[in-house]
Amino acid sequence: xxxxxxxxxxxxxxxxxxxxxxxxxxxxxxxxxxxxxxxxxxxxxxxxxxxxxxxxxxxxxxxxxxxxxxxxxxxxxxxxxxxxxxxxxxxxxxxxxxxxxxxxxxxxxxxxxxxxxxxxxxxxxxxxxxxxxxxxxxxxxxxxxxxxxxxxxxxxxxxxxxxxxxxxxxxxxxxxxxxxxxxxxxxxxxxxxxxxxxxxxxxxxxxxxxxxxxxxxxxxxxxxxxxxxxxxxxxxxxxxxxxxxxxxxxxxxxxxxxxxxxxxxxxxxxxxxxxxxxxxxxxxxxxxxxxxxxxxxxxxxxxxxxxxxxxxxxxxxxxxxx
Amino acid sequence: xxxxxxxxxxxxxxxxxxxxxxxxxxxxxxxxxxxxxxxxxxxxxxxxxxxxxxxxxxxxxxxxxxxxxxxxxxxxxxxxxxxxxxxxxxxxxxxxxxxxxxxxxxxxxxxxxxxxxxxxxxxxxxxxxxxxxxxxxxxxxxxxxxxxxxxxxxxxxxxxxxxxxxxxxxxxxxxxxxxxxxxxxxxxxxxxxxxxxxxxxxxxxxxxxxxxxxxxxxxxxxxxxxxxxxxxxxxxxxxxxxxxxxxxxxxxxxxxxxxxxxxxxxxxxxxxx
Numbered sequence: 001x002x003x004x005x006x007x008x009x010x011x012x013x014x015x016x017x018x019x020x021x022x023x024x025x026x027x028x029x030x031x032x033x034x035x036x037x038x039x040x041x042x043x044x045x046x047x048x049x050x051x052x053x054x055x056x057x058x059x060x061x062x063x064x065x066x067x068x069x070x071x072x073x074x075x076x077x078x079x080x081x082x083x084x085x086x087x088x089x090x091x092x093x094x095x096x097x098x099x100x101x102x103x104x105x106x107x108x109x110x111x112x113x114x115x116x117x118x119x120x121x122x123x124x125x126x127x128x129x130x131x132x133x134x135x136x137x138x139x140x141x142x143x144x145x146x147x148x149x150x151x152x153x154x155x156x157x158x159x160x161x162x163x164x165x166x167x168x169x170x171x172x173x174x175x176x177x178x179x180x181x182x183x184x185x186x187x188x189x190x191x192x193x194x195x196x197x198x199x200x201x202x203x204x205x206x207x208x209x210x211x212x213x214x215x216x217x218x219x220x221x222x223x224x225x226x227x228x229x230x231x232x233x234x235x236x237x238x239x240x241x242x243x244x245x246x247x248x249x250x251x252x253x254x255x256x257x258x259x260x261x262x263x264x265x266x267x268x269x270x271x272x273x274x275x276x277x278x279x280x281x282x283x284x285x286x287x288x289x290x291x292x293x294x295x296x297x298x299x300x301x302x303x304x305x306x307x308x309x310x311x312x313x314x315x316x317x318x319x320x321x322x
Numbered sequence: 323x324x325x326x327x328x329x330x331x332x333x334x335x336x337x338x339x340x341x342x343x344x345x346x347x348x349x350x351x352x353x354x355x356x357x358x359x360x361x362x363x364x365x366x367x368x369x370x371x372x373x374x375x376x377x378x379x380x381x382x383x384x385x386x387x388x389x390x391x392x393x394x395x396x397x398x399x400x401x402x403x404x405x406x407x408x409x410x411x412x413x414x415x416x417x418x419x420x421x422x423x424x425x426x427x428x429x430x431x432x433x434x435x436x437x438x439x440x441x442x443x444x445x446x447x448x449x450x451x452x453x454x455x456x457x458x459x460x461x462x463x464x465x466x467x468x469x470x471x472x473x474x475x476x477x478x479x480x481x482x483x484x485x486x487x488x489x490x491x492x493x494x495x496x497x498x499x500x501x502x503x504x505x506x507x508x509x510x511x512x513x514x515x516x517x518x519x520x521x522x523x524x525x526x527x528x529x530x531x532x533x534x535x536x537x538x539x540x541x542x543x544x545x546x547x548x549x550x551x552x553x554x555x556x557x558x559x560x561x562x563x564x565x566x567x568x569x570x571x572x573x574x575x576x577x578x579x580x581x582x583x584x585x586x587x588x589x590x591x592x593x594x595x
Contacts, residue, residue: 049412
């Protein structure tokens with residue numbers, strides 16, 4: 001939940017900044033703060049926030065970058081070792097498994113989260129009786145905590161659980177959703193998508209509200225059917241929202257932890273084959289013998305790929321505009 | 323809309339509803355099933371033949387679930403207060419006050435928002451240990467107690483309040499605290515409510531950070547306690563199910579009461595993108 005709410009801030013921030021640069025109606029230039037006040041008070045206002053963010057976000061960020069080049073352990077300060085951690089990563093099979101799974105997660109989850117919530121938003125867009133109930137109900141998985149969601153699905157997908165019982169009842173037979181390496185990853189992806197649908201649905205709903213109704217009417221008069229209108233009116237109108245959703249969901253998917261941890265267990269499923277990068281960070285870096293330096297090196301890889309993913313998605317957006 | 327379209331819409335809505343709500347109901351049904359009822363029956367039975375609350379009592383015998391819930395509640399409530407106060411103060415400073423370094427302060431919050439928490443979690447833990455606060459609820463609370471995201475949300479809310487009202491108060495001799503408390507704050511109630519909801523849900527739901535910072539089972543929050551319950555007693559699904567119901571019910575009730583604010587706030591945020 002915490003990471004997903006970043007969209008509002010990002011969106012909000014862009015909006016407010018645009019607003020701030022606009023001249024005021026009376027032509028007095030951009031808005032300014034009130035001039036006279038006690039010289040200390042602005043800092044008193046900002047101090048608690050700055051202190052928390054500085055001590056618990058920015059300082060740990062910088063020390064992660066620093067630690068990545070040391071052999072620091074939980075109880076040992078450690079020395080600088082240059083790029084040794086990264087060289088070790090290169091030969092670490094677990095690291096490649098983690099990178100593979102986190103990457104697969106992005107490839108599996110993002111297309112579903114770009115497309116399905118849009119269809120869902122179109123379904124709940126029209127104001128028909130009871131629609132508020134449906135909207136809230138579809139949002140419930142977003143509200144439920146990831147641990148609850150994970151455990152619900154562990155039970156549903158259990159060998160003797162509901163899904164297998166239903167599959168057996170219709171004669172398909174059981175599947176090892178939680179024991180087969182690849183099915184487990186796929187199951188975790190499904191849970192991520194299931195939990196995220198409502199959240200992105202709301203974002204699309206807001207975007208759809210801004211599509212001028214006239215466009216649809218004009219297209220309808222021209223004889224375009226529903227499918228045609230979807231692709232030639234709706235999709236272009238919400239394209240920038242689709243890019244936003246792709247960016248947010250790919251960054252979140254790459255950093256997946258809880259779903260896979262809960263469904264595959266702390267060691268990441270059979271022979272650790274379902275470990276993701278953040279699970280590896282948690283496993284390697286914690287405990288009394290935690291290799292803080294090595295875990296930090298993996299974290300640096302997570303940062304770099306996350307930033308790269310953002311740039312990639314935004315770049316793809318710009319190319320299409322040109 | 324033609325009649326067939328309305329029917330089709332409702333059919334689809336009900337189908338999706340079953341997919342989104344069904345798993346929760348199945349969990350509730352499992353939690354209500356008695357010890358002699360077969361929970362693995364095929365075909366599965368949705369309604370418990372002999373509903374009982376016995377499993378909820380058994381969870382409490384197995385793990386101190388009410389203590390865990392209380393721990394979660396403490397952290398979540400504290401998180402709501404600190405985020406509302408801290409983010410409102412800082413947001414006001416960024417939006418409305420004028421001083422050297424305002425831009426720098428804004429950039430600090432933007433940078434902090436962009437840092438992925440998953441990547442700094444080990445260093446956060448090391449920092450917490452240096453402060454001697456690991457394995458405490460304060461340690462669980464502190465890193466998110468004023469989130470940069472909420473500061474920026476509040477900043478934008480304050481920016482949207484007409485400036486003239488505050489100017490008038492200034493002319494009338496109101497000092498900065500009076501302007502903040504009497505004029506600016508009441509004008510951004512909606513955003514404050516959204517911040518409060520996010521803060522509560524974020525703290526109540528958080529898993530990775532408490533998992534790392536808490537080691538003593540006496541101090542677990544509900545999510546960590548549930549994971550512990552699942553790991554230790556995975557063989558009794560009724561127990562785990564009852565535990566998850568205890569964890570999710572307060573949130574669903576909170577959400578049902580506040581959903582009006584919620585959708586408005588979330589919608590507003592997204593519209594601007």
